[in-house]
Amino acid sequence: MYTLSQWQTNGQFIDINANQIFTKTAGDANNPALLLIHGFPSASWDWEGMWDELSKHYFLVTLDMLGFGLSDKPINAPYKITEQADLYTQFLKRLNITDVHILAHDYGDTVAQELLARQVATKSEIRINSVCFLNGGLFPHVHKPLFIQKLLLSKLGWIVPKLMSKQKFVKNLTTIFGKNTPPAPLVIDTLWALLIFNNGLRVMPMLIKYITQRKQNEQRWVGAIINSDIPVTFIAGEQDPISGKHMLEHYKKKVPNARVQGFVELGHYPQIENAKAITVAYLNFRKQI
Template sequence: MYTLSKWQLSGQFIHINGHQIFTKTAGNTHNPALVLIHGFPSASWDWEGMWDELSKHYFLVTLDMLGFGLSDKPFKADYKIAEQADLYTHLLQRLNISNVHILAHDYGDTVAQELLARQVANQSEVHIHSVCFLNGGLFPQAHKPLFIQKLLLSKLGWIVPKLMSKQKFSKNLTSIFGANTPPAPVVIDTLWALLNHNDGLRVMPKLINYITQRKQNEQRWVTAIINSDIPVIFIVGEQDPISGKHMLEQYEKIIPNTRTHSFAELGHYPQVEDAKAITQAYLNFRKQV
């Protein structure tokens, strides 16, 4: 397992658009490039359980988005999904990578949808060859935010960081994991540390605006999946109350001839709850296509 300090030591900070962004790569550069896009409110560390195995097959590229993890968390930023997507295209350009596969989770799914929308509209410098979505709000009408997320979105959102404690964070996190796969203490400790790094709690009410952006851009982002001519799969932990079984049902209804893979026992963080099973499911998807 990667401790947070080990994870940080094996990555590097680069400046993109005036901000310091934590980035990390691994694997053979001759292998296909796989971009890993994390969720809310965590960071690239979410992928640590899959990292070593995936790096045997792919050249891995990841980062902590603006406002997340070890990256800068400016209070005055707008935190637009399009700007988060730009971070990845900037990093890929620096690495001279123009062909990628994407593995995304939660908030990262929305960023992946934006990147896919650019490709569908022929407005992308990066060519995406496949996308794997893990639990995320691909369809706003099927997304069921937690009470704390609704509170963050409201006019009282500013009060949440002041009231948030590690105990409350742990309780909320545990509520979205599978009943038999609760977060280990090290997961809670690490995600809490990442959330607090660079005074991160105070930007949470701004970051949560992605839920509003999903509604505003619903047509563009949903159409991107429907009109995409590349292989796409949705891998889902069904016990997730936010975007679990109900999101899977919506996905299968809206996306024709779709690929899906579900895990009845897992929750919102399938790659953390059972990294081995999700890695295998991803590798199987890539073999099939």
């Protein structure tokens, strides 16, 4: 397992739109590019367990989105999903990548849906060749946010950062992991460190508005999956109370010829809970296509 300082090694801070963004690449640049898009409220470190194995097959590209992880967390940014999608597009262009596969999780699923929607509408500067979604709110009305997420979204949202402690964070985190795959102490310490880095707690009430944006853009973002002409799959930990088995079942109903894989014993963070199994599942998906 990579510690945060090990993860940061070989990463680079680059300036995008006057913000310092933490970025990381690995593998042979001649291999197909794979873009890894992290979730809320974590960062690119979420992919550390899959990183080494995937880098043998692909040129890996990732970053910490604005407001997350080691990147800048400006208090006055609008934190729109469309702007996070722009961030990835700009980074890929700097790397001269025009063709990419995407592996996304949680909040990152929504960013991937926006990127896919641009391609469906033929307004994309980057060609996406496949998308793999991990647990996330692909269908907004089926998504079941935690109480703390609802509180963050409410008028009282500004109170949450003031009351949030590591102990409360651990309690919430543990409820979304699988019963037999709880977060290890290193996972807890790292996710907490990433959250509070650069005074990150204070931007959470702005970041959480992605839940509202999902509802506002439901037609566009759900349509992107249904109308896409590229291979798309959904791999999910079924014990996740937010977007687990119920999301998987709904996905199967709504997406024509749906490719899905459920992991009965895993929760909301399948790539952390069992990195090896999720890596195998992802590589199998790529073999099939």
